[in-house]
Amino acid sequence: MNNFDLEKAIKNWKKSLFKDPGLEESHVIELEEGLREEIEELTEEGMNEEQAFLRASKEFAPADVLGGEFYKVRTTRRSGRPPWQAPRFMPSLLWHYLKTSLRKIKRQKIHSLINVTGLSVGMACFLMIMTSVQFEMSYDRFHEKSDRLFRIGIRNSEPEATDYSITTPAILSESLINHIPEVKNAGIIQRSRNAVFQTGSETFTEDGLFADENFLDLFSFELLRGHPSEALKTPNSVVLTDVLAQKIFGSEDPVGKNLRYKSRLLDYDLNITGIVKHPPKNSHLQFDYLVSTSTMASHPSLSEWFQTWDIDAFYTYAELQQNQSKTIVEQKAANLIREARPQIYKREDPVYLQPVTDIHLKSQVSGATASNNRIQTLYFFSTIALLILMIAGINSMNISTALAETRAKEISMRKVIGARRAQLVRQFLGESYVFTCLAMVFALLIFLALFPVFSRFLGNDLSLSHVEKMPLVLSILITLLFVGAFSGIYPSLVLSAFQPTSILKKQTGTWIRGKKTRNLLVIFQFSAVVVLMIGTIVITRQLNYIKNKNLGYEREHVVILPLNEDETIKKSQVLKTRLLEYSGVQRATVTDSSPLSMGVSIGGASFKKENGETIKMDYYLAQGDHDFLQVFGMKIAKGRDFSKEFTADSESILVNEAFVKKVGWKEPIGKQFKNSSVIGVVEDFHFDTLHKRIEPAVFTLSQDFFGRVNLAVRIRPDNPKRTLDEIRRTFNQTSTSQNFNYYFLDDAFNRLYRNEQRLASTISYLEGLAIILGFMGLFGLATYATQRRSKEIGIRKVLGASALSIVRMISSEFIILVVVSNIIAWPVGYIFLRRWLQGYAYRCSFGFEIFVLTGLGTLLIALLAVGLQTIKAAYSNPVESIRYE
């Protein structure tokens, strides 16, 4: 039998109608009467009660539609929409939350301001850093074969060392293809710097690459004209980028035309065989033109480079059949080169295949300190970005829980009326998202306005057009989601847990549970501020240390003129003599070296020590004339400098102290090295950044230059501008083909530390930001604390407390938090910066005073934030605050 209960069904039906606020009791009674009549009629026709009920109730529109219609009759609103119903485009709860949170913003102006500014600045900062990071990570991923492309590195022969050199013999590439089946293709590259292109009377100085015919197949640079496998095959071929072609030829078609090319070693008429699109910014290979390596091979004095294993002059790139075979190829390539040069590659694993996508961020190339291991900086920035975002999020979190008291009644009312906890959680989360979205709008405005500036700051010089849109949109959404949840979840859990009975009975003490967590959050926040502060101080200090450290040479007042053309180089000594006639010029030297870049690095020479042991010597060779040491201000430790009085000096050498130490000579003067006798020992000087230890170096009196050639001039400090003008005039008179071009040694030195410089300034700005955010948060909390305790303060004052004791009472709470965060942050900061400093062979001191300094600094900030509020409260008239009870 059917146990359908009509009365119960009608009761439930009525209940569903009552849910809509538009339906009043009289409406429902009227509707019920209609329903009942219809049911009665239907049952008389022979339907059973259940069917009748279902059919009749189906005739009725849903409660909200009915309620809306009834409301429409009553209201004078134009739209006729009941206020409790959302506009049609929105889910109902969302509308409600939006309204309450906008009301909240209106009522709590200061706190909302702190909240929104903090979040928007934090998020803008985070987005900018993340966009930069994203770009840095995108390097070389545009190559179709990027997952199978590797650059060949030869590991440092010291078993412990992790660095490797990337110069390899030219024939390595061919042997890889011929002897290792896992290698599908390989190619070689060499850089060509400051080459001069000549067409008609115009000259263009450009940077490019020598590349072989496999280059365009290995890498996905878009060839606009020409044939990928033919364009770089024959000698004297050149492929220009569209940008350079435009620059030289304008709108003319350059393909097939000839172009005169002059560099240090080559002077050719090149035939333009193709046009390639300018490499994208996120390519580690940057070039304006590509000259075929066969051009170089056809040169009589360079052809040897292509047949020997003994000259490491090219970068080799290999494409594997599949990227899993990396280790096998490394093994086989190691066998290959050990077979060719058994005495050099003694290490177990001399060959390293570096994925092409790692080159930009994870390189460990020997000597290339400035471009190595960029990923570390990236980690640095990402961490800071996250910290700032969290500080802003915590501000928002703390303020909402602290303000809970002002909303206790609202929450109780909601609960009494029947809100479930989940609904309240949703409401407060919703509020948090309203704030976050509002802040995101401002954050995006900041992003749009400041991104290019910020990016120049971070060092990748991006504009908005470089930014890929999809990842940006994605990171905006993720940030929004994360920040909203991060700053909303905790407050919503706290607020929704209130017990309405105790709140309505004014048992306030029972629910200030949020306080403990709030304190923890403040501690976390300030710990982050302290760590950043320690970082700023240490990095700045290390930079100053570098700047002021005695490097073993004098870098001020040295002008360096790079000489690019044979003609100018031939005249270099003439030029030198003429320059010395000026009073402003002290000394000059023609050399291939400067303290910042030593001429030639020679790897793998074997040397027999006095005790019979054979060691592998890596050393630097500097060639120059008699004035070399004096121009750069280096000192002789033992023996003597080169002198014109001794004609045999052209067969002699000087070595540095590191060299002596390495070969283990007790009495170096008169010793032989490579058939030259040592006449003096040069005091050690740094010829790379302070990241590196000083390497062995040899100095000779040779003018038979191989690599670059510089004329280095030491000028008198007074009136450098006039001296420079004189140098320029003399240069232009002496050399006709080359343009005058110079730099100061100390500028070049500063450029070496550009990364650190940038890191330091970026971190200090971000630290400033973090401090401001932390300050704002504390200020907000202090405002709240004084408001909450205003009656207590009033009563205390009436009973005789002094203003000072009241300030002390309220401040002490916060001061303790700051002290605790300092204690937590010190070891963390110490460990992190210790590790950072480890990257330098020479480090600044890292003492206790730094911690004292940060401690005092943060205390000062906290006192300021808290003091402003408490002093105001302490000096207010107690009558004002206790009048109302």
Place this chain on the structure above:
Amino acid sequence: MSSKTLTAAAYKPVILSILQAGESYGYQIIKKVRNASGGKLEWPSSLLYPVLHRLEKEGLIQSQWKLSEKGRMRRTYRITELGQKELSAEKQLWFNVHNTLIKFWKTAEVLD
């Protein structure tokens, strides 16, 4: 003008006409409309109730709570004087529309 709007516009004269014949109440009105139109005028019947309230607010009809024969409370409606005036105006209007349309449709048939 969609037919839905037309049906909605017809509510007022229909209800007034029903009440012209005498006092009535919600469900009875619904039934009368259903019978008279043979189910051809499809209204979501429950929405008649808010319409009754609107007409009352406009002063065209008047309501009263009465006890039904089953002993339940029932809200009955009666037409007012203002309602009667409104009804004759409405009547006139609908006739005018009807006459005009018929003329067109008849000539249209002749012309075909």
